[in-house]
Amino acid sequence: MSRILRAMAVLLLLAACGGRNEAPRNLDNACSIVTQHRDYLRAFQATERKWGVPVAVQMAVIYQESKFIANARPPHQYALGVIPLGRQSSAYGYAQALDSTWEDYQKREGGQGARRNNIRDAADFMGWYMAKSSEMLGISTSDVRSQYLAYHEGRTGYKNRTYNEKGWLLRIASEVEDRAMIYAAQLSACRAR
Numbered sequence: 575m576s577r578i579l580r581a582m583a584v585l586l587l588l589a590a591c592g593g594r595n596e597a598p599r600n601l602d603n604a605c606s607i608v609t610q611h612r613d614y615l616r617a618f619q620a621t622e623r624k625w626g627v628p629v630a631v632q633m634a635v636i637y638q639e640s641k642f643i644a645n646a647r648p649p650h651q652y653a654l655g656v657i658p659l660g661r662q663s664s665a666y667g668y669a670q671a672l673d674s675t676w677e678d679y680q681k682r683e684g685g686q687g688a689r690r691n692n693i694r695d696a697a698d699f700m701g702w703y704m705a706k707s708s709e710m711l712g713i714s715t716s717d718v719r720s721q722y723l724a725y726h727e728g729r730t731g732y733k734n735r736t737y738n739e740k741g742w743l744l745r746i747a748s749e750v751e752d753r754a755m756i757y758a759a760q761l762s763a764c765r766a767r
Contacts, residue, residue, distance in 0.1 A: 597642040604633060604757040605764035607642065614642075617694040625701030626708075627715045630761060632697055634754035635722060638746065639670035644691040646670065668696035679703070700725075707732070718751040 598614075600606040608615035618629040640646035647666055664673040667690025671679070676699065680688050683702050688695040707724040708715050711732060715721065724732035726743060737743050 601637060601641060602756075604630065604760040607633065608761070609764075611642075611693075614693055617697040620694070621697040621701035624698070625705040625715070627701045627704045627721075628754075628758065630754045630758035631704075631716065631718050631721065632700055633757045634718060634750045635700060635725060636668050636696070637753055638722070638750045639665075640668050642668065644668060644693070667691045668693055669700050671696070671699055675703070718754040719747045722747045722750045 598607040598610045600610075608618075614633075615629070618632045621627055621632060622629050636642055644667065646668070665671065666673075666676075669690065671690050676688075676690055679699050679702055680686055684695055684698060688699070690696055690699075703725060704713075704715050704721050707713050707721060707729055710729055711724060713720045713724060713732075720732075723737045723743070726747075727736050731737070737747070
């Protein structure tokens with residue numbers, strides 16, 4: 575009987591841990607997202623206070639990068655459709671931070687304990703990265719489109735305007751900007767209630 579109880583306890587523990595990687599149910603409604611995951615709003619507000627990156631900007635970028643999935647990774651690549659070659663990049667977590675960029679953040683700001691699948695750390699990382707882009711490239715932290723392009727291409731890529739060769743990326747950057755405006759309006763409405 576104790577074996578069955580132990581097995582049930584392990585299953586219950588695994589089920590409880592699994593929910594932490596679960597995305598919010600309604601990704602098109604900022605109020606729903608922050609109501610379902612109250613820790614998200616606290617993390618985004620702390621980042622806004624510390625780095626000056628608006629909550630809606632953070633949410634729009636996280637939506638684009640990971641759809642709010644804590645352990646998101648790029649898909650595997652395959653040769654001939656069946657031979658696994660690995661992932662297309664080392665991006666991981668809410669912010670889809672690359673290993674090298676994350677390690678730089680840990681060294682300079684977040685500490686060795688910072689984790690990409692922790693919303694507070696991921697939001698702080700984004701704030702840090704965007705604040706540095708603002709400082710180095712002169713991009714306002716509220717300029718969603720330009721911040722996203724610098725985030726995606728890296729600061730050197732942004733400086734070299736590599737995004738101009740990528741029509742699909744320019745379209746996505748505009749979509750991120752639109753989503754940030756929608757999220758900002760929704761957050762204003764739900765805070766007013």
